[in-house]
Amino acid sequence: MRLFFINRYIxxxxxxxxxxxxxxxxxAQAVDATEVIVSANAVGQLKNSHKLQAIFSLRTLYWPNxxxxxxxxxxxxxxxxxxxxxxxxxxxxxxxxxxxxxMTYTGTGQPPITxxxxxxxLDKIQHTNNAIGYIDRxxxxxxxxxxxxx
Amino acid sequence: MNRFNTLMLRNILxxxxxxxxxxxxxxxxxxxxxxxxxxxxxxxxxxxxKAWRDDIQFHGFLSQxxxxxxxxxxxxxxxxxxxxxLTEIGLNISYRALKNLSFAAQGLYRRxxxxxxxxxxxxxxxxxxxxxxxxxxxxRIGVRGGRIKNPWGLYNETRDVAFTHPTIILPLTYFxxxxxxxxxxxxxxxxxxxxxxxxxxxxxxNYGWVNADDKNILTAITYDPTASGHLKSKPSFATxxxxxxxxxxxxxxxxxxxxxxxxxxxxxxxxxxxxxxxxEAFMVSGQYNGETFSFVGxxxxxxxxxxxxxxxxxxxxPVSEYWYVQAGYxxxxxxxxxxxxxxxxxxxxxxxxxxxxxxxxxxxQLTFTHDIxxxxxxxxxxxxxxxxxxxxxxxxxxxxxxDNPDFSKIVKNWNIYALQVAFRF
Numbered sequence: 001m002r003l004f005f006i007n008r009y010i011x012x013x014x015x016x017x018x019x020x021x022x023x024x025x026x027x028a029q030a031v032d033a034t035e036v037i038v039s040a041n042a043v044g045q046l047k048n049s050h051k052l053q054a055i056f057s058l059r060t061l062y063w064p065n066x067x068x069x070x071x072x073x074x075x076x077x078x079x080x081x082x083x084x085x086x087x088x089x090x091x092x093x094x095x096x097x098x099x100x101x102x103m104t105y106t107g108t109g110q111p112p113i114t115x116x117x118x119x120x121x122l123d124k125i126q127h128t129n130n131a132i133g134y135i136d137r138x139x140x141x142x143x144x145x146x147x148x149x150x
Numbered sequence: 151m152n153r154f155n156t157l158m159l160r161n162i163l164x165x166x167x168x169x170x171x172x173x174x175x176x177x178x179x180x181x182x183x184x185x186x187x188x189x190x191x192x193x194x195x196x197x198x199x200k201a202w203r204d205d206i207q208f209h210g211f212l213s214q215x216x217x218x219x220x221x222x223x224x225x226x227x228x229x230x231x232x233x234x235x236l237t238e239i240g241l242n243i244s245y246r247a248l249k250n251l252s253f254a255a256q257g258l259y260r261r262x263x264x265x266x267x268x269x270x271x272x273x274x275x276x277x278x279x280x281x282x283x284x285x286x287x288x289x290r291i292g293v294r295g296g297r298i299k300n301p302w303g304l305y306n307e308t309r310d311v312a313f314t315h316p317t318i319i320l321p322l323t324y325f326x327x328x329x330x331x332x333x334x335x336x337x338x339x340x341x342x343x344x345x346x347x348x349x350x351x352x353x354x355x356n357y358g359w360v361n362a363d364d365k366n367i368l369t370a371i372t373y374d375p376t377a378s379g380h381l382k383s384k385p386s387f388a389t390x391x392x393x394x395x396x397x398x399x400x401x402x403x404x405x406x407x408x409x410x411x412x413x414x415x416x417x418x419x420x421x422x423x424x425x426x427x428x429x430e431a432f433m434v435s436g437q438y439n440g441e442t443f444s445f446v447g448x449x450x451x452x453x454x455x456x457x458x459x460x461x462x463x464x465x466x467x468p469v470s471e472y473w474y475v476q477a478g479y480x481x482x483x484x485x486x487x488x489x490x491x492x493x494x495x496x497x498x499x500x501x502x503x504x505x506x507x508x509x510x511x512x513x514x515q516l517t518f519t520h521d522i523x524x525x526x527x528x529x530x531x532x533x534x535x536x537x538x539x540x541x542x543x544x545x546x547x548x549x550x551x552x553d554n555p556d557f558s559k560i561v562k563n564w565n566i567y568a569l570q571v572a573f574r575f
Binding site for chain 2: 059061066089097099101109110
């Protein structure tokens with residue numbers, strides 16, 4: 001009988017640690033989720049109707065105050081870029097690249113500026129007006145604003 | 151025993167959880183390490199990047215192809231040999247001068263077998279001013295004036311940029327040997343985009359003069375390499391309605407072109423002096439671009455009308471039919487395979503070319519092509535790409551007649567092996 005209780009106790013403990021493990025995993029993923037960031041002066045410009053897909057596909061080119069949206073992206077093969085495109089735009093990187101290539105090589109549009117790292121992305125968004133980009137985690141900083149679009 | 155199984159299962163789950171946690175952690179680590187290592191390089195670039203105004207951008211591309219064939223030549227002397235005959239280099243500049251006014255131009259260097267000669271050719275690929283008349287979140291309307299790329303099917307506008315199309319050799323409907331005709335319009339373009347929650351509509355209408363002054367097109371119409379004059383474009387138009395759904399997962403397009411040209415004789419006795427040509431064509435395009443699979447199909451009909459052409463041409467108003475179906479599979483993000491069945495028939499009333507052969511004495515295979523293509527593509531980095539492909543070809547209707555000057559030796563069944571390396575920025 002005692003053995004049974006010990007066994008049960010061990011099982012319960014295992015179950016608890018299993019749950020803890022799953023929640024840790026979920027947390028780790030949440031930390032790893034991409035965050036859309038905009039420069040401080042652009043926050044007031046954001047509207048609920050702004051669609052991230054339209055901004056990054058360069059269909060929406062201007063903020064409501066008439067200033068051009070400056071789009072920054074990471075390279076196509078960057079893990080954070082791939083995650084961002086899937087999670088926040090509902091697209092695949094190759095679809096976005098197709099759109100940008102068509103504009104670039106027919107002269108009908110200017111593609112986003114590619115930065116090489118998260119650090120450079122943060123630097124650009126902090127020091128460029130009317131800019132939008134993304135990073136892989138929330139960071140402290142007054143000049144970094146998060147864009148929680150639907 | 152049952153309890154043991156449950157325990158084992160839990161232990162395995164426990165282990166998997168731990169493993170995935172550490173993988174997550176690793177991902178974050180690698181990213182920050184990469185970030186740190188490139189930081190120094192960034193500083194070097196910083197100065198160069200800041201030197202440019204942010205409303206001016208430069209971009210370009212470069213590609214080099216290698217071809218080996220049996221039977222007929224492609225891009226130079228590739229028959230039973232290897233030809234490095236296809237080189238494409240482009241450089242463009244775009245300048246957004248005002249909110250609604252921008253300029254763009256692209257120079258293209260191209261070396262493509264006998265068409266351009268060994269030295270190649272430099273052309274202005276496009277060069278125009280873009281005036282945006284209306285710009286809303288729901289869409290925009292504008293006009294462009296100058297030299298503008300022609301919308302035709304899914305690939306024509308960027309046909310010389312290797313990165314933008316799935317195979318080294320484009321599907322037959324993009325008629326490589328008369329490419330200059332479809333390339334661009336010197337004139338104007340009206341464009342309109344309309345964005346809805348269901349998808350994005352885009353409309354383009356080009357009106358003006360195309361480039362008809364090309365020896366290849368003249369030879370393709372007359373089958374006479376000795377014709378000494380040249381073709382001159384008359385007012386023509388090309389238009390397209392494009393619809394994209396779900397960020398480009400589904401793309402549908404309707405294209406229509408009406409191109410007119412007349413022959414300009416060099417001397418008075420020229421038998422083609424009065425020749426005129428009119429080509430009307432439409433194309434229906436459909437594409438599915440999934441995460442791993444992609445499917446493309448395009449169908450096109452072309453009505454040609456040749457007036458006052460020398461006797462001996464089988465049909466002065468042939469209707470041509472082109473179609474292909476293509477499937478692509480991405481093994482991983484950077485590596486994909488493409489399989490295509492492609493068909494071209496010069497005259498739907500003479501699919502086997504028998505009438506053509508009887509009337510002209512030229513090989514019947516000059517009137518049709520059926521091509522099975524298999525290709526592999528590896529995007530080594532976002533800016534470097536390499537690909538290889540194999541074509542099993544039956545017929546020769548789209549081959550370059552300048553690369554194959556002896557028409558009687560044109561072979562019906564042949565192979566193409568091709569390799570290409572490409573760079574873009």
